Structure formats: structure tokens, C-alpha cells
Amino acid sequence: MSVFSKLNHIFHPESVAIVGASEEVGSMGAMFLKPFLTQGFKGSVYLVHRNKTEVMGMKCYPSLRDIPGEIDYVIIAISASNTPELMKECVEKKVKVCTFFTAGFSESGTEEGIALENEILEIACANGVRIVGPNSMGIYSPATGLYLSSGLSSRSGSLGIICQSGGNAIYLSRVSEMRGAAVSKAVSYGNACDISESDLLEYFAEDAETKVIIAYIEGVKDGKRFYSALKKAAGVKPVIILKGGKTEIGAKTAASHTGALSGSANAWTAMIRQAGAIQADTLDELIDMAVAFTHIPPLRQRRVSIMGVGGGVSVLAADSLLNANLLLPPLPDEVKEKLQQKINNPGYIYTNPIDTLDLFKGMDEVRNTVEALSEWDEIDILIPHMAYDIMGIDPEIWIDSGLTKSIVNVLVDCIKKTDKPMAIVLHYVALAKTYQAFSEELRICCEAGIAVFLSMDAAGKALDKFIEYYENIG
The missing domain is CATH 3.40.50.261 (Succinyl-CoA synthetase domains)
Structure with a gap:
């Protein structure tokens, strides 16, 4: 027996x-x-x-x-x-x-x-x-x-x-x-x-x-x-x-x-x-x-694109993923052109990681960015991130207004509609008000069956071992 x-x-x-x-x-x-x-x-x-x-x-x-x-x-x-x-x-x-x-x-x-x-x-x-x-x-x-x-x-x-x-x-x-x-x-x-x-x-x-x-x-x-x-x-x-x-x-x-x-x-x-x-x-x-x-399909390659807000945060995000043996391919001209057709703003940085305040200016910008990156064949997984408490703006403007919740809802909707693997990072939480929003938005993502990590370091380490597993089993 x-x-x-x-x-x-x-x-x-x-x-x-x-x-x-x-x-x-x-x-x-x-x-x-x-x-x-x-x-x-x-x-x-x-x-x-x-x-x-x-x-x-x-x-x-x-x-x-x-x-x-x-x-x-x-x-x-x-x-x-x-x-x-x-x-x-x-x-x-x-x-x-x-x-x-x-x-x-x-x-x-x-x-x-x-x-x-x-x-x-x-x-x-x-x-x-x-x-x-x-x-x-x-x-x-x-x-x-x-x-x-x-x-x-x-x-x-x-x-x-x-x-x-x-x-x-x-x-x-x-x-x-x-x-x-x-x-x-x-x-x-x-x-x-x-x-x-x-x-x-x-x-x-x-x-x-x-x-x-x-x-x-x-x-x-x-x-x-x-x-x-x-x-x-x-x-x-x-x-x-x-x-x-x-x-x-x-x-x-x-x-x-x-x-x-x-x-x-x-x-x-x-x-x-x-x-x-x-x-x-x-x-x-x-x-x-x-x-x-539980939530990411098998990956056997390590090419990642990052999108979010914050210059210093984007620098550290790149460091975290590269230190975890992941790859950040440069944004190709055709993807840049596609983004420029929909979002033409001097504050938009067309690199990988993508860093732009436009993500806080409207849901169309969020959706257009995710859709363009989802169609990029030279990446294996997209990681949008929400860095909450890096902004000098009064939290009442972007928390109480429901802006971060709207962004997360759009990300969830986009993830459901694409075949491109994605994971979300919710991080840099400091204020009590922000923590309430973070907790609610974490719940939204998890109930939708989306992989959420609480730091870019955590995402990098998990993806490194996750991909290595599938590399080893062939």
C-alpha cells in the first residue's frame, strides 16, 4: 500500500x-x-x-x-x-x-x-x-x-x-x-x-x-x-x-x-x-x-520589461532584476514608435525600465503602455510596478481619489486579456493611508489570480529560481 x-x-x-x-x-x-x-x-x-x-x-x-x-x-x-x-x-x-x-x-x-x-x-x-x-x-x-x-x-x-x-x-x-x-x-x-x-x-x-x-x-x-x-x-x-x-x-x-x-x-x-x-x-x-x-506560466527565458513611475525606483528595479540573473532588453524602435503615437510627452522615458508620470495622468496611458509592451516578442514577462510613497503629491490626491486603485484595475484587466505573462510589484509603502490602499489593491490582484510581489528584489529572486526550475526540466 x-x-x-x-x-x-x-x-x-x-x-x-x-x-x-x-x-x-x-x-x-x-x-x-x-x-x-x-x-x-x-x-x-x-x-x-x-x-x-x-x-x-x-x-x-x-x-x-x-x-x-x-x-x-x-x-x-x-x-x-x-x-x-x-x-x-x-x-x-x-x-x-x-x-x-x-x-x-x-x-x-x-x-x-x-x-x-x-x-x-x-x-x-x-x-x-x-x-x-x-x-x-x-x-x-x-x-x-x-x-x-x-x-x-x-x-x-x-x-x-x-x-x-x-x-x-x-x-x-x-x-x-x-x-x-x-x-x-x-x-x-x-x-x-x-x-x-x-x-x-x-x-x-x-x-x-x-x-x-x-x-x-x-x-x-x-x-x-x-x-x-x-x-x-x-x-x-x-x-x-x-x-x-x-x-x-x-x-x-x-x-x-x-x-x-x-x-x-x-x-x-x-x-x-x-x-x-x-x-x-x-x-x-x-x-x-x-x-x-501558482500564477505564472512556465518560462524558460529571462527577458523582462519593467514599467512604472519613479526615476530612482526604476534604477533600483533594474539593479534588482539584473542582479537576479534576469535580462532587460533595450526597447526596440518599433515599440518606441508605437508608444509615441499614443503617448507623446517629454516626461515619458522610452527605455527598459519605462519610467513615466503619464501613468498617473489617465487610464488610457496605462492601458496603451501595457498593450504595446505585451506585443513585444523579445520579452518573456512584463512587470508593472506601483511605488506608492515616492511622490511629493499629497496622498489625498492620488489615494483618496482612487487613482492607484484605478491603475491596478486597468493592469488586472490588461493581464486577463493578453497571453503575455505578467507579475505586479506593489512596493514602497510608508504611510498609514497608503497601506490601506496597498492592502485593498493587493487583494484585488490576488483575487484575480495575478502574481504579486512586495519588492522588486523579491520578484527578481523568485523569477530567477522559477525560470531555473523550468530550464532544468527542459
Whole structure:
């Protein structure tokens, strides 16, 4: 039986029990419960607390044994010392999978913690119960209504997230939705005493709902198997890896965080490259790469055109993309002539990057520029950018009037009507008023399925690795 067949059921439970359920503000028991009450889980939800009869208006059972129905999935938020007995209850109730938020196991480095983890694993393995964790946030599957935190979208997408850190899993799940790369499934797997990063890579490789995989990993327990799983997954879809703990202090922190053995940074870099995966350096770069693979069609050449407003900004934009191994072909005479026929203004600079204040003078100028550049066969992707807080003009003139929103709407409309790949950069945001406009315009772009980057540096780094991926696979 494949790993996919063995794991697929954990994302589709029909009943959930939360052990350690609570209504105390800020408690993990309350955090796990709230999404089940507000975001439409279609199955049965049971609460367990040995000292309470009711939580948030729902009946509380003193133990799993007292629950009358079947239980597929158990979320555990109680002290580590009580978990072996709870695992025995899970066996009696024929539970399929447990998420252990509970910490205090092998990551503690103590003999007691290691022994406790071994004990719960032994009970689980002997009786067919799968464990996510310990020291994890569990599973996010929007299609089935499973959430590892509040504040997550119910919209299902095509991004699979594998994350050893619970906090990073929450951030990646939230920000990916904000950036228009919605999640298919995400797993915070913590100490990986049972279900590991290798299992999850093999699962996501076969998961038809997942088109792109991103992973934050602090360390692995079986390097040979991990390499095999990574190579298999990277052979069928893009896989982007962020390795945590590449420095000496970072590695020590990883060991105390999830009990992970990090390995050398050079060895990881070599392994990721040999497997055909992509290495990211930050969480935000993970998301930038996810955005690129979600919204930009495959590119195998590096020719870019930039358009926007701001002389200094245009200089730095060129530097950013050229430093990222991209190319900026000079604007050919026929494109210049086409633009001059429609926009003949001394303030218009006919170069690449194109820099002109005329983009702020009317929507026809925006549309004409985009259309002319879209027809330029010697570029592979066009990057319009909006640099908000570089203008000496009162923001009320160009923010409150809706000018920037109008420009973004025209860009979105143009992108929908052309076959030329495009990405938008929204950057240089400083004022509170501007940030409100930026947030709204980011939402417009992302809902339209357009790749948006938050700096030209970020766009350059993402496109460099994105194009390299397609260059390598041919």
C-alpha cells in the first residue's frame, strides 16, 4: 500500500475529539475548538475535559471512553504525563489519527521526555493509530473543514505545506491565502515521531489537489529516505524547501524546538539541488515561490520589461532584476514608435525600465503602455510596478481619489486579456493611508489570480529560481 493510501484518511475525518477543550481566552484548547464552531466542519465534534461538563455551550465528556460515537481524529492539548493513558483510550475507540499539540517529549532532551514519546509511539504503532507530532499544530485541510488555527481561510487551493514548526505553519497558511496561493492541505508535524516529512512528501507527490509543495524543515531522522522522497516529489511537481537551523545557533535552537538534527548547510544545499528541488532562504521567499508557480506560466527565458513611475525606483528595479540573473532588453524602435503615437510627452522615458508620470495622468496611458509592451516578442514577462510613497503629491490626491486603485484595475484587466505573462510589484509603502490602499489593491490582484510581489528584489529572486526550475526540466 502506498504512503498516499495510508495517509489520505487523516485529511478526511468524519468525527473529531478535542482533549483539553477550553473556553479560556488564549488557551490552546479554545484555539483548536473555535474553527470547528465557526468554519463549517461537517462531521461530529466532541469535547473532552475531566473537570468540565460544558465548554462554549457544548457538552464535555470526562474521557474518550465516554463518547458514544466513533472518533476518527483526536486533537490533544493536555500535559505530556497524561498522554500514555490517553493513547490507550484512543486504541479502545479505534481512533485513526492523533495530533499532539502537547510538548515535553523528545525535544526536551530529557530522559523522561524521550521515554514518554517512545511509549506513546509504541502504543500507536502496535494498534494502527497514526500520530502527528508531538509538539505540533496538526492538520489544515480547508476542503474538509480541518484547521490548525483560527484565522485560516475555508477556500481550498493547490498549495501543499509541510512544516516542522507550528508557528511557521500558521504564518505560511495565512499569508499564502493573502497572496492568492490558497492551500490544499498543510501539516505541522513537530517532532515527527510517526508521520514524518518523508511521509508527507510522498503523500503530496501523489495528491492530485496539490500542484506545488513548500516545506520548512529543521532536520530529518532518515536522510536516505528523505532524499528519495524529495527526489520523487520534485520529479512530478515543484518542491521548495526552507532549511531551518543552518547556523550553529540556529541548529541548537532547532534541537530544543523539535529535537531535530540539522546537518550541515552545505550538505542540505547539495541534496536539495541534486533532488531537483528549489531552496528558499526565508519564509517570505517560500511564499514568493509559491505565488510564482501558482500564477505564472512556465518560462524558460529571462527577458523582462519593467514599467512604472519613479526615476530612482526604476534604477533600483533594474539593479534588482539584473542582479537576479534576469535580462532587460533595450526597447526596440518599433515599440518606441508605437508608444509615441499614443503617448507623446517629454516626461515619458522610452527605455527598459519605462519610467513615466503619464501613468498617473489617465487610464488610457496605462492601458496603451501595457498593450504595446505585451506585443513585444523579445520579452518573456512584463512587470508593472506601483511605488506608492515616492511622490511629493499629497496622498489625498492620488489615494483618496482612487487613482492607484484605478491603475491596478486597468493592469488586472490588461493581464486577463493578453497571453503575455505578467507579475505586479506593489512596493514602497510608508504611510498609514497608503497601506490601506496597498492592502485593498493587493487583494484585488490576488483575487484575480495575478502574481504579486512586495519588492522588486523579491520578484527578481523568485523569477530567477522559477525560470531555473523550468530550464532544468527542459
